[in-house]
Amino acid sequence: xxxxxxxxxxxxxxxxxxxxxxxxxxxxxxxxxxxxxxxxxxxxxxxxxxxxxxxxxxxxxxxxxxxxxxxxxxxxxxxxxxxxxxxxxxxxxxxxxxx
Numbered sequence: 001x002x003x004x005x006x007x008x009x010x011x012x013x014x015x016x017x018x019x020x021x022x023x024x025x026x027x028x029x030x031x032x033x034x035x036x037x038x039x040x041x042x043x044x045x046x047x048x049x050x051x052x053x054x055x056x057x058x059x060x061x062x063x064x065x066x067x068x069x070x071x072x073x074x075x076x077x078x079x080x081x082x083x084x085x086x087x088x089x090x091x092x093x094x095x096x097x098x099x
Contacts, residue, residue: 041076048073
């Protein structure tokens with residue numbers, strides 16, 4: 001389970017990188033990190049949809065796994081939404097700064 005790109009940040013931290021570098025100043029950019037978050041959320045959503053569809057068709061599917069996939073998709077979307085909200089708040093705060 002890729003926890004919303006947190007695995008990438010933890011891997012960078014384990015490799016001796018500072019939190020600032022792990023957040024986008026090191027090997028990858030902040031845009032790449034955001035792109036990874038969007039791709040993870042999209043992949044989780046697609047996998048969840050596929051599992052729900054196979055369950056609805058009556059194919060042998062573990063209900064527990066379907067619920068876990070749905071919850072993972074929901075959490076990844078909420079994480080992405082919160083990141084977006086924080087970015088919008090930061091942008092608005094910058095706009096309020098006197099020049």
